[in-house]
Structure formats: C-alpha cells, structure tokens
Amino acid sequence: MSSRSVQYTSSPLLASKTPIWRSQFIVAVIAAGFLGLVARAAYVQVIDNAFFKRQGAVRFVRTLDLPANRGRILDRHGNILASSVPVPSIWANPEDIERDPAKLKALAKLLGMNPAELDKKLQDEDKTFVWLKRQVDDSVAKEIAALKIKGVYDRKEYKRIYPEGESVAHVVGFTNVENLGQEGVELTFNKALGGKAGSRRVIKDRLGRVVEDIGEMMPPVDGEDLQLSIDSKVQYFAYEKIKESVVTNKAVAGSVVVLDIKTGEVLALVNYPSYSPGKRGSLSGAQLRNRALTDTFEPGSTMKPLVVGLALEKGIVKPETLIQTAPGKLQMGTATITDAHPHGVLSVNEVIQKSSNVGTVKIAMQMQPHDMWEMFTQVGLGQKPQVPFPGAVAGKVRAYKTWRPIEQATMSYGYGLSASLFQLAQAYTVFAHDGEMVPMSLVKTNQAVASGARVLSVQNATAIRNMLHMVTIQGGTAPKAQTMGYSVGGKTGTAHKVEGKGYASKKYRGFFVGIAPIDNPRIVVAVMVDEPTNGAYFGGDVAAPVFSQTVQQTLRMMGVQPDMAVKPQVVTKVEKESF
C-alpha cells in the first residue's frame, strides 16, 4: 500500500453538488408523518373520542354492585328470629373446566350428587357459568378449594338463618335462594327488609385492585330490622304444649294464639305441625299452613258469650234472668235444637257456664238479625284481621237480610258462620279490655295502653267475664282450664267438622278461648285442636289443658303476680346451726 488510488477529499460523489429537492423531500416526508400523527390524534381525541373512551372503560372501568344486607327479624326482646349470613356457593365454567375424572368424582361426592348429575351440569361447553351448588357449608367449600380443580370457583352469597327453628316458622316464614321472602313476614315485609342495592363505578388496575372512583357512588341502603311483637319464649312454650296435645290426642293439627290485651300485641302465634325453615327439603302443605290465620271453622259455643253480651247490652236479659231450657230440646220449624244434657231452669250465667244451646237460642231469638250481624262485624268476624300476614282469611258472616230464623238460631251457638282462631281470640279482647275491641299488631308497638272501638259497656264486659270464669270452676264445661295461681275464664267450643256438603259424624274440632287473670285481664289465649281421635274430643278436654299451661307460663314470664291463693310448696327449711 504505497499509494492511494482515490483521494477521499476529492471524491467525485462528495464533490458533486446535492440537489436541493432531496433535503426538501425528506423534510416533506417527516412533515407528512407529523401531519398523520396530528390527524390521528385529532381522530382519537376529538372525532371518534367516544368510541375510544368506551373501549378504555371496557378495559379498566368496572361497575361494582354493593349488595344491601337484608334486615334481621327480631322478637320483642331483641332476640334474633332470622338473620342473613354469608355462605359460599360453588360455580363452574364448563368452557375451561379441567376434566379429570378422579377429581370430578371427588367433587361430586363433596357436592352430594352422583357423578352423572355433575357431568350433565358441565356438558354444555358453550356456557361460561353454571351453578354447581348454592349455599354449601364453609367446610365443604374449603375441601372443594383444596381439590384445586381449574374452572371451579366459589362465590359469597347470603343465606337466611332461623335460630329458633320450627316454633316460629309460620310467623317468620322464609326466603328463597335469591333472598326474596316467600312466606310469613319475610314475604309481607320483603321490601322493607330487603333494602336497596347500591353501585359504584371504579377503575381497576392490572391486579384487580380498585385505584380510582368514577362519578358518584350510590351507597347501598341496608334493609331495616323488623321487631315483631312475638315473645320467643312464650311462642316456644305454646308450641311445645300444643305439640304435646296433638300427639297425645292423636289429632291432625293444632294452633295457639296469645294476645296481650294491654298493648294490643300478638305474643305468640303457633301451629303444629310445623317445619324447620332451614331445612325445607320435603315440605308438605299441611306443615306450611299457618292454620291460626288461614283456616276457618265454625266457632261453635265460643260464639255464645258474644250473643249474651249483646243481649245484656240491649237490655233483653240480665245475668240473673231465669230461662227454661227443659226438656233440652227446642223445635224450630223442621229442625230441632238440642243440648248435650237437659238442664231445666238456668240463669243466663248458667246458660254460658253449662253451654246450653237451647238457652242461647231463646235469648238470641229475642234480638233483631241486624243487631246480631252488627255485633259480629264489630268484633271482626267476616273481616280480614288487620295483621300483616299473607293468606289471612276473613271467614264468613252472611248478610243479615238473607238470614232465616233457623239460621239466626244456629248462628247464636256458632254454626252457619266461620272464623279463624285468630279472629276468635281477637273477638274475646272485647270482654278482656272492658268492652273495647283492641286492634292487634304483629309488630312491636311500644305503645303502653291500646284502646279501640267500644262494643260493650264496662259493666256488661265484666258480667260476661264473670260468666266465663264460671265455665272454668266446678259445674262448668272446662275445669281443666284452671291454672295454679291465676284466675281464668273462657269458653269451650266443640264443633263437628264440615266435610263435603254436611257434617262429618266422627270428626271434631275442640277449642278453647280464654282470658287471664279474669279480674284484671292481661292476656287472651285461644287454643284449637283439630280432629282429636284418641277418645276425648271436647274442647274442655283437649284444648283447655293447653290453655291452662300456656297461661301459667306466659303470665309468669310477663311478671304478673298471681291473684289467687297458692299453697306454697317450698320444702327446704333453714335450721339453726347448733354449737
């Protein structure tokens, strides 16, 4: 390399003059590039901005549902009757589930279904969501998670728990898996209990964390707690007692209603057979019925005090007026009205005490049908009770203009009209509340003293209470209603059951409606036993003992001091220590 053939400094390429257009061309291309960017920016940010915003939102913005808690149902002392707790529900994505037979078999076992059933649920691979089982136990959900099957997930849902179980089942009712009320107050107050779900729009980051709120949040409105007037202890006790009575008397069903006269509240509303609201696998209609409110029957002899009350009010008779009931039979047209036993001459007091049909009819036939009808209506017969309950029925009282004399006669002792047990109990508040018809509430009122429309004078209500008391003492139809420590009064009823078009000869309903303590009433208790078949069927035999025990426990729990002398049975005696 001694010499160079080309002199760089004199390269012909460099020496040649570059045409100016070339640099201009480059500038133009770059400018065009920038213009393109500007155009694109304008397109993205101005012209089709909405589209891109939406696309962005789809990727980052999420709307979160904020579920509202369903309110609790409490008894009058604040004890929980129903509350919602979170439980896991298992779901799967059939599109990408891992189909490992061994694992799926284990899963099916944990879910309590057979593998074929599970396969059926998972066979549609187009679906991306299918519930496998809703509301499973915590432990089961943990075991399923431990299987680590891809495509099987759990999600938190709310389940209703009813700690009191069957004793309050009819009152509280239940909700379905979607948390909507289906029965009882869960259904009636569904809206207030349910609350209102809220929502919130947020931006989520790559890890799914919420990083920013967008717009205003709609906070969820939790459902209100509902405090019932029910006393869970009274309710439980009444349930146990009616259950016992139904079982020993081999009856079909039974109901008890306990009303607080002073405050106008329902303390207990019990039916047997009942069900456990948490386990509703095999429910029958018989278990589900809230018989005290939905079943009507002919009230039988329990109507007599109402008729006699009206007669006193109209001045037709006095408690001491004598009425000839011999020979225990009364002919009305083609029909004959009979007493169970012939009694001879009875005072009005005794007509009630002995429950004489003939005596009652003789009093009733001196009255106008219109007056009787008005009385029945005033005490709530033939009208739906004002309690918030699905399926409460009105019963039947026909318009007085259509009454024939024989019908007026039979109605006076409780045939030819119908009422529910709750209506009967409510009607007796007239006697208990010194002649006033007290409106009843199933929701705690906190109202000290309730008052209502006057139906009878104070004096006449007291007179009827006296007659009702006579029913429960020696010579009356229900000595079994007596209870230790408290004076009681009430009326028995025994009615043939209606079957088809006539009365079933050997099917009865025994009931008892009573008041305690009789001089200063605090509660009304009504008891009904349906179709007792174990020999005894009179209300005085099957229903009165339940009344007696319920009254005793209820008054004790309410702190009412006994008004009758009781022989103390305190057996321990303190002996002085000797030195």
Added chain:
Amino acid sequence: MSRVSFLLLMAVMASALYLVRTQYESRSLTTEIDRATSLARNLETENDRLDVERRAQATPLRVEKLAREQLHMRTITPAITQYATVAGSAASAEIRP
C-alpha cells in the same frame, strides 16, 4: 427571553411529574381505603354470623333441654315462687299463702 422560556419549561415539567406522583399516591390510597372498607364489611358480617350462632346456642329449645336433662331442673310454678313487691307500695316481701 429564552431563559424565561426555559424556566417555564422546567416549571411545567416539574408540575407534570408532581401530578403523576400525586395521581399514583391517590390511587394507592384508594386501594388502601377500599381494602379497609371491605375488611370492615367482612368483620361486620362475621359479627352478624357470630350473633346468630350465639343465639342458636341459647334458644329456649336448647336451654330447656339442657336444664331438664343435665341440670335436672323443672318448670317453676307459683307454689315455689316468692314474689317480692317494690318497697314503698308494700314493705314486705311475702310468700303468698
């Protein structure tokens, strides 16, 4: 002139960086708050659940069963009850005869 522009440019840059930082902080705080809120909610539901469980352990059915079977208690009657009256209205507390 160019110096002023430079200063303003710096100020804009600083402000922009500060904005980014604030945004970041605000987002992490939002995450924190969100976590705390859901924790509070979880604790609340847990509390509800425990309340229900406690109640389920103390239902009249269970109490009576335990009292009867394990403690051999029986239902009280007025005959074995002493009623105390509030002092003032009646000074004595007595077993009613």
